[in-house]
Amino acid sequence: MDKLKNIDVGSIKWKSIKDEGLDLEYCVPIPISTAKNIFMELENTLEYFTGDLAKIKVFGKVHPLPRQQVAFGDPGITYKYSGITVPALPWPAPVLALREFLLAIKGIKYDFVLVNKYRDGNDHMGEHRDNEPDLDPEYPIASISLGQERTFVLKHRDARKSGKDKRVMPTVKINLENGSVLMMNPPTNEFWYHSLPTRKKLLGARINLTFRKMKIK
Incomplete structure (x- = not known):
């Protein structure tokens, strides 16, 4: 992990992706060799939730979570969703x-992270917005x-409507590379749903860490 401290944060090149209500920043600051080492360390040390915490409620029905998940954060923090x-x-x-790496490159000290492991291309994440009141x-x-x-897909909320309220708006797709960082800036989660669709031909595993800032209670 010391190799993260050796990354020249001043040389990181961010790509800005903007649309109506959409504000994203994307970069690939972690070298492949370092990313592989971090991945293996997480693989060897993380234990994912089981039991009820490995399930999700969709339209009132409980289903097994189509990925593995665990969460970390400052003392006393909980996160409610679905x-x-x-x-x-x-x-x-x-x-x-x-x-600490995110603090170095963005100046934000996050207090919570949700870790999702996608074991292969069958594991996925359905369309949703991270707009929970705890955030x-x-x-x-x-x-x-x-x-x-994996391909990250964003769709404007008006494009998901039906009838006269539906708007024709193109989806936004981003290939999230190994060692990449994606910043979803406000007001993105107010207007855009995001998902990680199934890609059955992909055999490799992916670990994604979404760092969040929680409201002080």
């Missing part, structure tokens, strides 16, 4: 190092991707 209350476990060293809407959500490259 009828589930997720407890924040104490920060493990490799995840803490990634939080501080003034801060961006920072997403770090490690392992298998």
